[in-house]
Amino acid sequence: MADTENFVSQLPQPTRYGQPSPQKQLTELSASANNSRSAMPPPGFTNHKRQGSNLPEPASKRKTLAERAGEPIKATPAAPRSNAPVNSAVMAAVHSRNPSSFSQSYRSNSSQSRNTSNSTASSFSMSVGSAIRPPAVRPTSNLARPKSSLAKERGTRSANPRPATSMDTRGETQEDPNNKQVWDPEEQYSNMERMYEDVCKHYKQAMDDNVEAKEASHAYKSTIANLEQERKEITENIISLRCELETTKFRLEAAERSKHELQRDNEEEVEDIKRQHRIEFETIRQLHRQDTERLKEDHRAEMRELKKRLEEELENERTQRLQALSQVSTQGALEKQRHHMDIEAKEQEIRNISMEIERLKADLVREKMLNDDLRQNLSSAGSNAAAMESARQALQAKIEYLESDSKSQSEAYATMEKRMNEALERATECEEKLRKEEMLRRKLHNQVQELKGNIRVFCRVRPSNGVEGEETAKFNFPETDEDPKDIEVKGPEETSSLGKVTTKTHQFSFDRVFAPASNNVEIFEEISQLIQSALDGYNVCIFAYGQTGSGKTFTMSSEDGMIPQALRQIYSTSKELESRGWKYTMEGSFVEVYNEELRDLLGNDGDSDKPNKRHEIRHDMATCETTITDVTTLTLASQVQVEGILSQAMSRRSVAATKANERSSRSHSVFILKLTGSNSITGKKCKGTLNLVDLAGSERLTHSQVEGARLKETQNINKSLSCLGDVIGALGQQQATGGFNGRSSVNGASTGTSAGAHIPYRNSKLTYLLQFSLGGNSKTLMFVMVAPEKKCLAETITSLKFADKVSRTRIGVARRTSGK
Numbered sequence: 072m073a074d075t076e077n078f079v080s081q082l083p084q085p086t087r088y089g090q091p092s093p094q095k096q097l098t099e100l101s102a103s104a105n106n107s108r109s110a111m112p113p114p115g116f117t118n119h120k121r122q123g124s125n126l127p128e129p130a131s132k133r134k135t136l137a138e139r140a141g142e143p144i145k146a147t148p149a150a151p152r153s154n155a156p157v158n159s160a161v162m163a164a165v166h167s168r169n170p171s172s173f174s175q176s177y178r179s180n181s182s183q184s185r186n187t188s189n190s191t192a193s194s195f196s197m198s199v200g201s202a203i204r205p206p207a208v209r210p211t212s213n214l215a216r217p218k219s220s221l222a223k224e225r226g227t228r229s230a231n232p233r234p235a236t237s238m239d240t241r242g243e244t245q246e247d248p249n250n251k252q253v254w255d256p257e258e259q260y261s262n263m264e265r266m267y268e269d270v271c272k273h274y275k276q277a278m279d280d281n282v283e284a285k286e287a288s289h290a291y292k293s294t295i296a297n298l299e300q301e302r303k304e305i306t307e308n309i310i311s312l313r314c315e316l317e318t319t320k321f322r323l324e325a326a327e328r329s330k331h332e333l334q335r336d337n338e339e340e341v342e343d344i345k346r347q348h349r350i351e352f353e354t355i356r357q358l359h360r361q362d363t364e365r366l367k368e369d370h371r372a373e374m375r376e377l378k379k380r381l382e383e384e385l386e387n388e389r390t391q392r393l394q395a396l397s398q399v400s401t402q403g404a405l406e407k408q409r410h411h412m413d414i415e416a417k418e419q420e421i422r423n424i425s426m427e428i429e430r431l432k433a434d435l436v437r438e439k440m441l442n443d444d445l446r447q448n449l450s451s452a453g454s455n456a457a458a459m460e461s462a463r464q465a466l467q468a469k470i471e472y473l474e475s476d477s478k479s480q481s482e483a484y485a486t487m488e489k490r491m492n493e494a495l496e497r498a499t500e501c502e503e504k505l506r507k508e509e510m511l512r513r514k515l516h517n518q519v520q521e522l523k524g525n526i527r528v529f530c531r532v533r534p535s536n537g538v539e540g541e542e543t544a545k546f547n548f549p550e551t552d553e554d555p556k557d558i559e560v561k562g563p564e565e566t567s568s569l570g571k572v573t574t575k576t577h578q579f580s581f582d583r584v585f586a587p588a589s590n591n592v593e594i595f596e597e598i599s600q601l602i603q604s605a606l607d608g609y610n611v612c613i614f615a616y617g618q619t620g621s622g623k624t625f626t627m628s629s630e631d632g633m634i635p636q637a638l639r640q641i642y643s644t645s646k647e648l649e650s651r652g653w654k655y656t657m658e659g660s661f662v663e664v665y666n667e668e669l670r671d672l673l674g675n676d677g678d679s680d681k682p683n684k685r686h687e688i689r690h691d692m693a694t695c696e697t698t699i700t701d702v703t704t705l706t707l708a709s710q711v712q713v714e715g716i717l718s719q720a721m722s723r724r725s726v727a728a729t730k731a732n733e734r735s736s737r738s739h740s741v742f743i744l745k746l747t748g749s750n751s752i753t754g755k756k757c758k759g760t761l762n763l764v765d766l767a768g769s770e771r772l773t774h775s776q777v778e779g780a781r782l783k784e785t786q787n788i789n790k791s792l793s794c795l796g797d798v799i800g801a802l803g804q805q806q807a808t809g810g811f812n813g814r815s816s817v818n819g820a821s822t823g824t825s826a827g828a829h830i831p832y833r834n835s836k837l838t839y840l841l842q843f844s845l846g847g848n849s850k851t852l853m854f855v856m857v858a859p860e861k862k863c864l865a866e867t868i869t870s871l872k873f874a875d876k877v878s879r880t881r882i883g884v885a886r887r888t889s890g891k
């Protein structure tokens with residue numbers, strides 16, 4: 072295809088169908104003429120002419136006749152040479168064959184010559200000579216002209232110089248004016264005659280040349296005709312080639328069309344095949360789907376069948392296994408029961424042994440703790456024992472004696488048995504006496520507590536924290552023989568209006584004052600009797616009050632703080648009391664009151680800012696019991712558990728403190744220990760609660776100092792602490808007016824037997840939580856913590872004033888909570 076197009080593009084474009092352009096034709100013709108000229112080598116005519124003539128050479132650039140024949144005919148411009156007009160005149164004369172014109176021309180020429188030059192040789196001869204010369208170039212090479220007669224003649228003439236003409240003579244005459252020459256008509260005539268002859272000769276010669284030229288012209292014409300013929304042939308060839316080209320093009324187009332048709336047919340065929348394939352594919356797919364569906368259905372049916380069979384098998388298997396299992400479990404249960412019984416027996420054994428040990432221990436402790444009566448009993452028992460020892464020795468001697476005599480031996484044994492029984496009876500009597508003594512002790516202890524007051528205040532000044540440059544305030548602890556109860560604080564310097572600087576000394580008295588040197592163990596000794604009260608069935612509340620950093624947490628929760636020591640004491644005492652028939656259950660929980668919300672410190676509430684569960688405080692007014700919903704309660708059944716609950720609570724509190732930006736300073740933590748005891752010998756029951764409270768920092772922040780979350784905290788702390796003061800104040804008020812009757816009314820709601828005044832427990836979460844541990848039915852101890860730094864002086868005095876107010880409050884008699 073590309074070849075075809077190339078071939079077509081290389082062909083000359085026809086101007087009109089089947090007709091070559093005239094321009095093209097002309098070009099081809101001149102080219103052929105050129106070719107013919109170039110093909111024709113110049114004949115030796117020129118050389119020959121030169122050889123045969125001495126005439127001057129024509130201008131080298133003059134065009135040949137043949138060349139001029141190819142040019143369009145135009146008027147010959149006037150030749151610059153002098154002979155040109157003569158030549159044309161001669162030629163015109165020759166062609167017209169008009170002698171007059173010839174003579175006229177001749178005359179004009181001659182006269183012209185005469186006018187122009189007088190000193191040179193005859194211009195006539197020069198002009199005629201040159202004018203009659205044949206054309207310089209032959210038109211064709213193949214038409215070599217024979218030498219003309221004129222040329223021959225010229226050749227001879229050149230060898231023999233021409234005789235002088237009349238003109239020559241005249242010239243000579245003119246040259247020599249002194250030479251006397253006469254106008255000779257004869258001679259002139261003869262000269263004329265000669266000239267005429269010459270002219271005739273020239274004419275003849277010209278005629279010959281003309282003939283030759285005609286011949287040449289014929290030759291040219293025939294050549295032109297040949298060339299024309301050739302051109303025609305070439306044109307025909309071109310036409311035929313063009314026709315062929317057109318035909319080829321036509322065929323090509325037809326082939327192209329057929330190709331397109333074929334292509335289209337092919338495409339349609341392919342489309343048909345595709346369509347067919349699609350239909351076939353769809354049919355196959357349909358069949359396949361049907362097959363699949365059928366197979367699936369079969370498979371489902373098989374599966375159903377299989378499943379059914381398997382279920383049946385499974386059911387059978389299960390029944391068999393269940394039977395086996397029930398047999399095994401029956402055997403296991405029997406085995407377990409047996410083991411259980413074994414364990415119980417062993418436990419009982421252990422219990423007995425441990426009870427024995429505990430009893431022995433308790434006896435030992437009791438020996439130490441009992442008063443003079445007990446010592447007397449013991450001494451009498453000792454004398455009894457000595458008597459018994461002597462009796463035993465006597466019996467021993469008797470046994471030895473009786474060993475030889477069995478009769479006397481059996482008698483001695485009977486006596487010994489009798490005495491043994493007597494001793495046992497006496498021991499039972501002693502135990503009974505001891506129990507009565509214990510009851511008496513409790514009673515006396517409570518009386519002492521009552522005498523001390525149901526709300527007591529201890530003041531503790533913490534040692535300086537040793538920070539360099541920190542000034543310490545002045546505290547004075549007046550020395551007394553008894554326990555120190557007073558404290559003097561030098562207040563800040565005050566400048567009067569007169570410029571006098573004075574320092575006020577504040578004096579306070581509390582139930583006990585602990586100087587910075589005192590330690591936690593020492594302090595606990597003072598409160599251990601209160602802890603004992605909780606075991607005796609009283610509600611006890613010990614709380615630490617003071618500004619941030621004054622040592623509240625250190626006193627309450629450090630390793631030897633009040634909470635750990637109280638727990639340890641309760642545990643050990645409860646164990647001791649077991650020997651006297653008391654059995655205690657102890658349940659501990661640790662909560663935090665933050666922003667008037669309860670958080671469980673033994674649960675996960677302390678980990679985040681928001682408690683995971685919402686805890687509510689519930690009061691049972693009948694039993695005077697408080698419970699908190701969803702709070703974690705741990706039973707303290709062993710010393711390990713006691714330590715566990717402590718470490719867990721401490722770690723929770725420290726996590727919470729770190730996470731919530733030292734929240735411990737801004738929340739109240741309350742450790743609640745519920746003690747339930749029952750005496751298996753006397754059948755008595757008691758229920759006491761020990762609340763150990765680490766209050767939030769008591770420093771009063773003004774609302775303008777804080778904002779946002781901190782403002783809310785501050786408001787809540789201020790509110791709860793002032794609420795605590797209000798409750799204590801209200802309780803004192805109630806006592807003063809004699810309104811207290813064992814139970815107070817809560818926010819006006821009567822608790823049953825109350826005829827008392829309103830106590831605003833509900834005004835804060837803290838007081839509401841401690842409702843049954845604050846007031847008439849409880850024993851309260853407040854620690855007022857004091858930071859010794861001078862910068863804390865103002866807060867210290869405020870705290871001490873508050874504590875003093877509390878200390879002056881007298882609250883009614885506490886009553887033991889009996890179990891149902």
Ligand SMILES: Nc1ncnc2c1ncn2[C@@H]1O[C@H](COP(=O)(O)OP(=O)(O)OP(=O)(O)O)[C@@H](O)[C@H]1O
Nearest residue numbers: 533534618619620621622623624625626735736768
């Ligand atoms: N009696 C003391 N002896 C030695 N160091 C003490 C004593 N009391 C308190 N500290 C120390 O003083 C610092 C502050 O005490 P603590 O944290 O108990 O104060 P706080 O009143 O509980 O403060 P917050 O209200 O922030 O909980 C602690 O480093 C503590 O160890």
